[in-house]
Amino acid sequence: MPQLGESIAEATVVRLLVPVGSPVTIDQEVIEVETNKATMGVTALCSGALVELRAEEGVSYAVGTILGILEVSEEEVARTGVDTLEALERKRLETQSETSQSPGEQNLHFAVDGDGYEEAAPPEIVPSVRGLSVPTGTMGAHYISPRMRARMDEMGLREADLSAIVGSGAGGRVTVDDLEKFLDYIQTWPSSQASPMRLAVADAMRRSWTRPLATVGTSVGLDRLLSHRRHQEKKAGPTLYLLRAFALALKEQPEVAGFLIGSKVVHPRSFDIGVAVAVEDGVLVPVIRQVDQKSLVDLVQEYDDLVDRARRRRLTEADTKGGIATVTNFGTFGLTWGTPIPLPNETLILGIGAGVKKPVWSETLSAFIPATEADLEMTFDHRVVDGGGAGLLLRRIVALLQEPQAL
Amino acid sequence: MSVTYIDAIREAQETLLRDDPRVFLYGQDIAAFGGAFKATKGLAEQFPERVLDAPISEDAMAGLAIGAALQGMRPIIEMQFADFSSIAFNQIVNHAATHFYRTGMPVPITVRLPSGGTAGSGPFHSQSMEALYAHYPGVVVVTPATVADAYSMLIESVKLDDPVMYCEHKFLYRWLKAKSLQGDGLPIGRARITRMGRHATVVTYSAMVHEAVRAAERLQQESGWEIEVVDLRSVKPLDIDTVLASVARTGRLLAVGEAFPWGGVTAEVVSRVVADGFHLLEAPPMRLNSRDTPVPYHPKLWAAHRPTPESICDSLRKLLSY
Numbered sequence: 001m002p003q004l005g006e007s008i009a010e011a012t013v014v015r016l017l018v019p020v021g022s023p024v025t026i027d028q029e030v031i032e033v034e035t036n037k038a039t040m041g042v043t044a045l046c047s048g049a050l051v052e053l054r055a056e057e058g059v060s061y062a063v064g065t066i067l068g069i070l071e072v073s074e075e076e077v078a079r080t081g082v083d084t085l086e087a088l089e090r091k092r093l094e095t096q097s098e099t100s101q102s103p104g105e106q107n108l109h110f111a112v113d114g115d116g117y118e119e120a121a122p123p124e125i126v127p128s129v130r131g132l133s134v135p136t137g138t139m140g141a142h143y144i145s146p147r148m149r150a151r152m153d154e155m156g157l158r159e160a161d162l163s164a165i166v167g168s169g170a171g172g173r174v175t176v177d178d179l180e181k182f183l184d185y186i187q188t189w190p191s192s193q194a195s196p197m198r199l200a201v202a203d204a205m206r207r208s209w210t211r212p213l214a215t216v217g218t219s220v221g222l223d224r225l226l227s228h229r230r231h232q233e234k235k236a237g238p239t240l241y242l243l244r245a246f247a248l249a250l251k252e253q254p255e256v257a258g259f260l261i262g263s264k265v266v267h268p269r270s271f272d273i274g275v276a277v278a279v280e281d282g283v284l285v286p287v288i289r290q291v292d293q294k295s296l297v298d299l300v301q302e303y304d305d306l307v308d309r310a311r312r313r314r315l316t317e318a319d320t321k322g323g324i325a326t327v328t329n330f331g332t333f334g335l336t337w338g339t340p341i342p343l344p345n346e347t348l349i350l351g352i353g354a355g356v357k358k359p360v361w362s363e364t365l366s367a368f369i370p371a372t373e374a375d376l377e378m379t380f381d382h383r384v385v386d387g388g389g390a391g392l393l394l395r396r397i398v399a400l401l402q403e404p405q406a407l
Numbered sequence: 408m409s410v411t412y413i414d415a416i417r418e419a420q421e422t423l424l425r426d427d428p429r430v431f432l433y434g435q436d437i438a439a440f441g442g443a444f445k446a447t448k449g450l451a452e453q454f455p456e457r458v459l460d461a462p463i464s465e466d467a468m469a470g471l472a473i474g475a476a477l478q479g480m481r482p483i484i485e486m487q488f489a490d491f492s493s494i495a496f497n498q499i500v501n502h503a504a505t506h507f508y509r510t511g512m513p514v515p516i517t518v519r520l521p522s523g524g525t526a527g528s529g530p531f532h533s534q535s536m537e538a539l540y541a542h543y544p545g546v547v548v549v550t551p552a553t554v555a556d557a558y559s560m561l562i563e564s565v566k567l568d569d570p571v572m573y574c575e576h577k578f579l580y581r582w583l584k585a586k587s588l589q590g591d592g593l594p595i596g597r598a599r600i601t602r603m604g605r606h607a608t609v610v611t612y613s614a615m616v617h618e619a620v621r622a623a624e625r626l627q628q629e630s631g632w633e634i635e636v637v638d639l640r641s642v643k644p645l646d647i648d649t650v651l652a653s654v655a656r657t658g659r660l661l662a663v664g665e666a667f668p669w670g671g672v673t674a675e676v677v678s679r680v681v682a683d684g685f686h687l688l689e690a691p692p693m694r695l696n697s698r699d700t701p702v703p704y705h706p707k708l709w710a711a712h713r714p715t716p717e718s719i720c721d722s723l724r725k726l727l728s729y
Contacts, residue, residue: 147688
C-alpha cells in the first residue's frame with residue numbers, strides 16, 4: 001500500500017483489477033483503493049507477472065502493507081530500482097539489534113535458558129506525522145477528553161469552536177491532535193481579534209442556541225398603523241407600535257413568556273421588553289420598563305433616549321437587564337423576513353420585516369387594492385411554548401396592530 | 408567483554424564487602440555453593456566469615472539481619488526466591504518497617520528478592536512481591552531493569568538507613584548484558600525515560616521495561632507510532648513527577664507490570680495519574696498485568712500469562728485508537 005497522501009495511514013481495497021497469474025506492465029493500475037478522501041488506483045512499480053495477491057476487496061490495509069507479489073526479471077529490477085522482497089528482509093534484519101549467545105552458568109537449583117540480550121543505546125526518534133489514524137467519520141466533538149477540555153479552557157474555546165474539525169479518534173471524536181492541527185491550519189489564514197462586543201454576542205447566541213428554538217410567522221397589514229402615525233404630533237416608529245402590541249398581548253397570555261428552569265416555570269413579573277439596536281460590530285438590547293402601562297407617546301422619548309445611548313455605547317448594565325422578551329425590526333435593513341434568536345434569558349423574540357406594498361383582494365370591492373404588509377416572525381423556546389400558543393400570541397399582536405388608536 | 412545483570416549484583420556485593428566492614432551477606436547456600444543463582448560466587452573465599460550460610464528459615468534470616476542492623480551492621484540477606492520471603496513477612500513489615508517510627512533507630516537491612524518469572528518455573532518460583540512490600544510505610548522497594556541499575560541501586564540500597572527490598576529479576580540474570588557497569592547515576596526514587604516518544608507513555612519497571620521497548624520498536628516500524636517508555640526503577644518511592652511529565656507530553660498512559668492484576672504498582676500509577684493529571688489524559692488510562700491466576704509451569708502457558716511485546720502492542724493499539 002503506497003503512501004497516498006499526507007496523514008493517510010491506511011486505505012480500503014475497492015477492486016482487484018488484475019487476476020493472479022496475469023502479466024502487468026509498469027504503471028498499470030492493478031488495485032483500486034479508497035481513502036476517506038478519494039478513490040485512486042495503485043499502479044505497478046515495474047513490469048512482471050502477478051504471482052500472489054494478498055489483498056482482499058473491502059479490507060483496509062496500512063501504508064506499507066504488501067498487497068501482492070510480482071515476479072520480475074532481474075533486468076527489470078535493475079532498470080526500475082524497486083525493492084525486492086529479499087532486499088526488504090535484509091533491511092529489516094539490519095535494523096534489528098544483534099543478539100549473542102552465551103553458555104548458561106551451571107546451576108543445580110535453577111536453569112536459565114533462552115537467548116541473551118545486549119542492552120543497546122536508545123534509538124534516536126525521528127519526529128513524523130505518519131501513522132496517525134485515518135479520519136473515520138464526521139461525528140465531531142460528541143466526546144471531549146479531559147485533556148481536550150483542559151486545552152480548550154486554556155485557549156478559551158467552546159464546543160461550537162470545534163464544529164469545523166473532522167475527528168480522527170474512536171467514533172470520529174475530535175482528538176487533541178486534531179485540534180492542534182486545525183489550529184496550525186487556521187494560522188495560515190488571515191485573522192483578526194474579535195471585538196469584546198462580538199464575543200459578547202457570540203456568547204449570548206451560543207448559550208441561547210442550546211435550546212430547541214422554533215419560529216412561526218404571519219403577515220400583518222400596516223396601513224392603519226401608518227395612517228394613525230401620520231396624524232400624530234409625536235411620531236412613534238413601527239417598532240414602538242409593535243412593542244406596545246406585544247406587551248398588551250403578553251399581558252393577556254403571560255405564560256407564553258415563561259422561562260423554564262428544570263421543572264420550574266419562571267413567570268414575567270413585569271412587562272419589560274427589550275429592543276434590539278444594531279451597533280458597531282454587534283447588537284445591544286436596552287429594555288423598556290412596564291411597556292403595558294405606558295402610552296405610545298410616553299414611550300417615544302424613552303425609546304429615543306435608549307437607542308441613542310445604545311449607539312453611543314452609553315447604556316448602563318441596568319438598562320439591559322430584566323427583559324422578558326425582545327422586539328427586533330430587521331425591516332430597517334430592508335429585509336422582509338428572518339428567524340431571530342431570543343436572548344438566552346428570554347423565551348421569545350418578535351421580529352418584523354420591511355413593509356411592502358402588495359395587491360390584496362378586497363371582497364367588498366371585488367378588486368385588488370394596494371396594501372402595505374410586513375412579515376412578523378416570532379421565535380420561541382419550544383420547551384415552553386408550542387406552535388399553537390405562539391401562533392395565538394402572534395395573531396393577537398396582528399389584531400392589536402389593526403387598532404393603533406388603542407395602543 | 409560484557410557484564411550480565413547477575414554479574415552486576417555479584418560485583419556490587421563484592422564492592423560493598425570490600426568498602427564497608429559493616430556489610431555481611433546471609434542466605435541459604437550462598438557461601439561455599441555461591442548461591443542458587445551464583446550471585447555470591449567466590450565471595451565467601453574472598454571475604455571469610457562475612458558471607459554466611461543460613462538455615463532454611465527466612466523468618467530467622469530476616470530476624471537476625473534486623474538485630475545485626477540495630478547493632479550497627481549493614482546486612483544483605485538473600486531470599487532464594489522472592490516467593491519465600493512471605494515466610495519473613497512479619498519480620499520485614501512489622502518489625503523492620505516500623506522500627507524507626509517506633510524507636511528512632513533505623514534498620515538498614517537490604518533484602519535481595521530474586522523475583523519474576525522465567526519459563527518453566529511455576530507458581531512458587533516466579534512471583535513478583537514488590538507491591539506487597541511497597542504497601543507498607545517505612546520500606547523502600549527497588550526494581551532495577553538495567554545492568555548499571557542492578558549495580559548502583561544495590562550499593563545505594565545498602566547505604567540507605569531504611570529497610571530496602573531489592574527486587575532483582577531472574578529473567579534478566581544472564582539474558583541482559585551491558586558493556587560496563589557504568590550508568591547514568593540516577594538515584595533511587597527517580598524514574599528514567601528509557602525511550603522517548605510522543606504518542607503514548609508506557610510506565611513499567613523491571614523485566615517489563617525490555618518487553619515494553621520491544622513493543623514500542625515494533626509499533627514504530629509497523630505504523631510510525633512513537634511510544635515513550637518510563638522505567639520506574641524504584642516502585643517506592645514512586646517518581647510520579649516523571650510519569651506525569653511524560654503523560655503531559657503524550658496524553659495516553661499504559662501501565663505494565665508482571666505482577667498479578669489485582670491492585671499493585673500499575674493500579675497505583677494509574678490512580679495517581681488520574682488524581683493529579685486528569686486534565687492531561689486524552690484517553691482512559693490502561694493497565695496490563697499478568698493473568699489473575701497462579702503462574703503456570705508450562706512455558707507456553709507462562710508466555711500467555713505474563714505481558715509480552717505482542718500483548719503490550721495490542722494494548723497500545725487500543726489506547727492509540729481511542
